Amino acid sequence: MGNIVKLNGLERFLKVAEKRDACHAVLILLDAEGSCAREVAGRLATRARNHSPHLPIAVVAAKCHYENWLLGSTETLAGKSGLKDSLEIISDPESVPDPKRWLTDHMEKGKAYKETFDQAPLSKAIDIDLVCQRARSFRRLEHALEQLICSIKSGTPLISP
Template sequence: MSSPYPIIAPIVEGHGEERALRGLLYRLIPHLREGAYADIQPAYRLPRDRILKPAPLRQALNIVYAREPGPTSVLVLLDADDDCAVELAAQVRSLAQQSHAHLPLFAVAAVREFEAWFLAGAAGLAGHLGLPDDLAPPPHPESIRGAKEWLSDRMPRGVSYQPTAHQPSFVEHFDLDAARRGARSFAKLCRDVLRLLDT
């Protein structure tokens, strides 16, 4: 029996994003389109170096597309680090098309790192988990090397930012609209989410 809703299978590179991306999508989808819903399957984790190789990516896609119910699309998320986010996402799509050209796949590379989106939407994190009540986004958040360190520097004494501990909570609070305006790669994620809702 087919689902009346889109079914999204995420593929991520990091342990933190395994939980965080699912929570982010459940929050983001109705924010972008009122009343919209999608079934977000548990994320499949594949390290970045393996996402960028044809055989491991093909194997991962075989696994997620074999799930029941079958996904209507796959969303691959990875950090661009020092690479061009646009070119990296295009590389992932090209590799996926070698074996799964007939199946919908969207790839998003966060400029620098996933945490750059938290910096862009930092006002929504003000006062959360000990962050300053006047927390504001830095200029050009995607240009900052070390977004994790930026967050750690603003957390209470003795506490450092840990992706697996903080990402799932931060995705529930950061300012989505500000992140969309301030981080081009997050705006790209938003565009892709709207497209996969129609897949």
């Protein structure tokens, strides 16, 4: 989950965001990494509410890992970033316990999934509708973005969840 969950980590991040003229809202996206995604997001939202109640903020925690969301669209990832040309469809991507290992295991021989190298191009290749159908925490991301847009348009601060 990184530095954002540590003492004053979120607060430092929000101070930096608030100093930017073009910052109209903040989306905090992190991996729950085995913790309850709802609880992780709720704790961070409470801290955000206490620190920056005037700024629209949404906190979203992927149920396990961001890569689980990638697995929700394996049919569009086949042949990309070293993945094999044919991949099984995963109807419940959030049930895969180690999605980074899964990605490595389904790459061409001699290749391994590298988050810093492969995450962006694979993210561009997903079918958002498929991932929404298959991953509840991704639907939460979609809803959070809608909430932030409404909050900006209405000028009413929102901190979600």
